[in-house]
Amino acid sequence: QHAQAxxxxxxxxxxxxxxxxxxxxxxxxxxxxxxxxxKHNKEIRHMELPVESNSA
Known part of the structure; x- marks a missing residue:
């Protein structure tokens, strides 16, 4: 009994x-x-930044 427990x-x-x-x-x-x-999102944002500043 005890062994089974x-x-x-x-x-x-x-x-x-x-x-x-x-x-x-x-x-x-x-x-x-x-x-x-x-990290991927940061890199994408980093790549997008110059494009945004150029179009402004």
Missing amino acids: DKVVDEWLEYTVDWVYSLRTRTDNLRAEMQVLL
């Missing part, structure tokens, strides 16, 4: 650790994507 706890812990790890990985990926997008 330990097994359940072990499985639950393993599952929780996997879930937390995958969640953290997903968050890191999202953060990296956001940084790439922000």
Whole structure:
């Protein structure tokens, strides 16, 4: 009885650790994507600026 309870706890812990790890990985990926997008937007804005100043 006690051994089975330990097994359940072990499985639950393993599952929780996997879930937390995958969640953290997903968050890191999202953060990296956001940084790439922000950097890309800055470059686009930087390229657009001279065009706007020329047309003004």
